[in-house]
Amino acid sequence: MKIELKGLPNLNEVKALILPVFEESEISQEDYPRNLKEVLEQKNTDRPFLGKKGSTRLLPLFHQEFPQMVVLIGMGKREDLNPQSIATNFGKAVQKCYTENYISVGLDLTPLEGTLPLKSLVQTLGKSLILSKYSFNKYKQDSSDETPPIETVYLFSRDEEELFSTKSALEEGISIGEGICFARDLVNEPANVMTPSALAQVASVQGEIYGLDVKILDENEMNRLGMEAFLNVSKGSSQPPKLIVMRYQGNPSSDQIYGLVGKGLTYDSGGYSIKPTGGMLTMKMDMGGAASAIGTIAAVAKNRLKVNLTVVIAACENMISGNAYRPGDVIGSMAGKTIEITNTDAEGRLTLADAVHFIIDQEKVNSIIDIATLTGAALVALGKNITPYLSSTNEGSQQLEDASKNSLEKIWRLPAESDYHDLLKSEIADMKNSGPRLAGTIVAGLFIEKFTQSLPWIHLDIAGTSWQDKKGPLSPVGGTGAGVDLLYQYYKIQSRSKKE
Ligand code: BES
Ligand code: MN
Ligand code: ZN
Numbered sequence: 374m375k376i377e378l379k380g381l382p383n384l385n386e387v388k389a390l391i392l393p394v395f396e397e398s399e400i401s402q403e404d405y406p407r408n409l410k411e412v413l414e415q416k417n418t419d420r421p422f423l424g425k426k427g428s429t430r431l432l433p434l435f436h437q438e439f440p441q442m443v444v445l446i447g448m449g450k451r452e453d454l455n456p457q458s459i460a461t462n463f464g465k466a467v468q469k470c471y472t473e474n475y476i477s478v479g480l481d482l483t484p485l486e487g488t489l490p491l492k493s494l495v496q497t498l499g500k501s502l503i504l505s506k507y508s509f510n511k512y513k514q515d516s517s518d519e520t521p522p523i524e525t526v527y528l529f530s531r532d533e534e535e536l537f538s539t540k541s542a543l544e545e546g547i548s549i550g551e552g553i554c555f556a557r558d559l560v561n562e563p564a565n566v567m568t569p570s571a572l573a574q575v576a577s578v579q580g581e582i583y584g585l586d587v588k589i590l591d592e593n594e595m596n597r598l599g600m601e602a603f604l605n606v607s608k609g610s611s612q613p614p615k616l617i618v619m620r621y622q623g624n625p626s627s628d629q630i631y632g633l634v635g636k637g638l639t640y641d642s643g644g645y646s647i648k649p650t651g652g653m654l655t656m657k658m659d660m661g662g663a664a665s666a667i668g669t670i671a672a673v674a675k676n677r678l679k680v681n682l683t684v685v686i687a688a689c690e691n692m693i694s695g696n697a698y699r700p701g702d703v704i705g706s707m708a709g710k711t712i713e714i715t716n717t718d719a720e721g722r723l724t725l726a727d728a729v730h731f732i733i734d735q736e737k738v739n740s741i742i743d744i745a746t747l748t749g750a751a752l753v754a755l756g757k758n759i760t761p762y763l764s765s766t767n768e769g770s771q772q773l774e775d776a777s778k779n780s781l782e783k784i785w786r787l788p789a790e791s792d793y794h795d796l797l798k799s800e801i802a803d804m805k806n807s808g809p810r811l812a813g814t815i816v817a818g819l820f821i822e823k824f825t826q827s828l829p830w831i832h833l834d835i836a837g838t839s840w841q842d843k844k845g846p847l848s849p850v851g852g853t854g855a856g857v858d859l860l861y862q863y864y865k866i867q868s869r870s871k872k873e
Contacts, residue, residue, distance in 0.1 A: 374506060375525045376499055376547065378540060379479075380533035384409065387479035387527060389442040391466045394424040395451050395484065409434075413443065424448060426458065429465055431473075440479070444469055454488045460501035460781050464846030467505045467523070474522050482530040493779070495528060495539040496546035500781065500858070502526055503550025504847040509561040545676055549861050552672035553854035559664035560839065560852025564640035564657040569607075569688035572639060572660065573615040576667055576686070580619060583674035590616035598735075600687075601705035602712060603727040606720040607689035609644060609697025614689035616728075618736065619667070621674045621682045623868070630681045631864065632738030634728045635666030636721045636745030637688035644691050644717030645699055658852060659721070661839030662744040663688060665856030672861045679868040685732040687724040691717070703802045707731060708824050711802040719807035721747045722820040729824045740769075740829040742863075743821060744856045745836075750813030752837040755785055760855060763789040763818040763832040765825070773831060776862035781847070782838070782855060787815050794819055833859075 382390065392413075413432065422430050426449030433442050446466040448454060463480065470478045485494060506523065510516035528543075530536040559567060559575065573589045580587030592613055595604060600616070607614035617637070638659035642648060648656070663686040670684045698704065702714045704723075707730040712723065725743055732738050755761050762784055764770035770786055777784045796808035796816050804823065808816045818832040838855040841848055 374502070374523055376502055376543060377525060377527050378495070378536050378543065379527045379529050380536065381531060382479055382481060382527070382529045385439045387440050387477050388475040389444055389470050389473065390440040390479045390481065391444045391446060391463070391470070392481050393448045393462070393484050394422055394445050395448050396424040396426075397450075398424065422447070426453070427462060427465060429469055431469065442473065442475070451488060454485075456489070456493060456497040456779065457781050457783070459489070459494065459497050460504075461846045463498060464501050464505045467502065468846055471506070471523060476522055477525045477527070478523060479527045479529055482528055482536075486530075486532070491530065491532075491535055492539045492542040495536075496542040497781070498528060499543045499546030500550040500553075501847055503547055504553060507554045507557060508849055509558060509851060548675050549672050549858055552668040552861065553857045555671065556661075556664040556668035556854035556857050557848070557852040559667070560658050560661050560854070562657070564690070567639050567657065567660065568612045569615040569637070569639050569690065570613065572637060572663060572686070572688045573617050576617045576619055579667055579671050583621070583671055585670065585674060586620040586622075588618040590618070598707055598731070599705065600707045600727040600731065602707070602723040603687045603689065605698040605702070605704045605714075606691055606723050609694045610690035610692040611694070612639070612690050614687070616731070617663075617684070617686040617688055619670050619684040621670050623673065623677060624679045624681050627681060630683055630736065630738045631867065632732040632736060632741040633666050633669065633682060633684045633860070634725060634732055634741065634743040635663035635684065635686045636660065636725055636743070636747065637663035637686040638691055638721060638724065639688060640690045640692070641718070641720065642692055644693055644697055644720065646716045646718040647693065648718060655840055658840045659746050660688065661746045661835055661852060662856065664852065665744055665835070665839070665854060665860065668854060668857040669860040669864070672857060673864050678864055680864050682864060683732060683736045683738055685728045685736065687728040689724065691720045706824075707734070710804065710823070713799040713802040713805040715805045716807040719817070721745050722817055723806060725821050726824045729821060733826055733828060738828070741825055742831045742833065742860065744833040744860070746839050747834045748814045748817045748836055750810070751834040754787070754814055755837060757837045757841060759783045759785050760838045760859070761785055761787050761814050761834050763787055763815065763822070765789060765822070765830040769829050769831050772866050773859070773863055776859055776866055779862040779865075780858035782859040784833075784859065787818070789818060789822060790815060794823070
């Protein structure tokens, strides 16, 4: 699919023209050729299109060859417009064009003038176009009817000169979209394919493509480092664990390094605290944090953001065997702290504890973000469209909120309630790995916090948002790539604020 920026619409080039319509405003555009304007007005008289958010209407123009169809999309109220509503509304309209098999589609941005800056508009559209055409069908012999036929999308705006100045914003949007789709692919790969070794291989290939420094540590090296918490989770699997380290140096004159840790459970059966079949069925997605961390560092490197970023992923499987860890075991950790295992299904925090200690101790980062499909409680709290997070600082929280506003992701802060550390007190060890059911997302975060050595820290729990069971305007069923857009925007803010 090509995305091209154009001045005034040349209607002979597009099969379908997408026209955004705001609530309480006219649909016809003065600048259009007279006949189109008349047709639109005439078609709209019987049952006026009201422009309600998310509504669409197809207006076929039979007597003309081009465009064959005008797709009206309701944008809701002008003042409520934001990147997220633009992306979902356009996503819906483009999906309509896919099902109608249009090869070339035009999007008219002129009605959106004066809402968002054109650059962020174009970036959002580039991103959402890439997302809306994503599909994962490599395991189907016949997938022809699932591949959208669209070849070219033209973005039109009356202000040609300003439009052309958004070319780099468009490319940035496309590269973020590609980073998200890359993360989706990794999540959608089944666990028998996307093993810890395969994930490590993927990271190495990304390293070569984007000039990152990638190191893979094997079990022996991790043993030597004392990564007991991580290795205990992996013990029951016949797949060897891998510790993946990826470094991007985008600001060599600074010694500030951002640390990003992604949960990399390529499969989570629950271990001896076994999950029911239904809960296990999608647990190939338990490396969603890792996938998004890799997608993020790729997008950051591709766009040459001026930050130093190090990603660490402790990749393994949580399985059952005669060698697996048990409920009741007491294990150590790289930080030296001892942990009583009260639930083998609370495995993510164990792998993250060592990964966080490693990234501070060995990689010398100054701040940490961890991103993890960590708790079912995240779904209970906020559902499938909002990512809950904890932040040790208000400044970090503010920057993440700003990043969210530039991205297509919604987030909500939960308190890192220090009193709740008591819920992880153990009778026989320094801590236990799971508490009671209450406040499950917070408590899981607090477990990780114990290993952050008081560095600025943000914890993102994407258990709900990393996988969708229903098709949406911008994603099919499966992995969503949640975190890539948000984190990219976060590091972009960092790259700006740290520039002298
Ligand atoms: N990977 C799961 C969390 C999860 C659940 C992700 C549903 C996506 C959808 C995690 O390892 C887990 O099993 N967490 C337990 C923790 C509990 C034992 C304290 C949970 O949420 O039930
Ligand atoms: Mn688990
Ligand atoms: Zn898990």
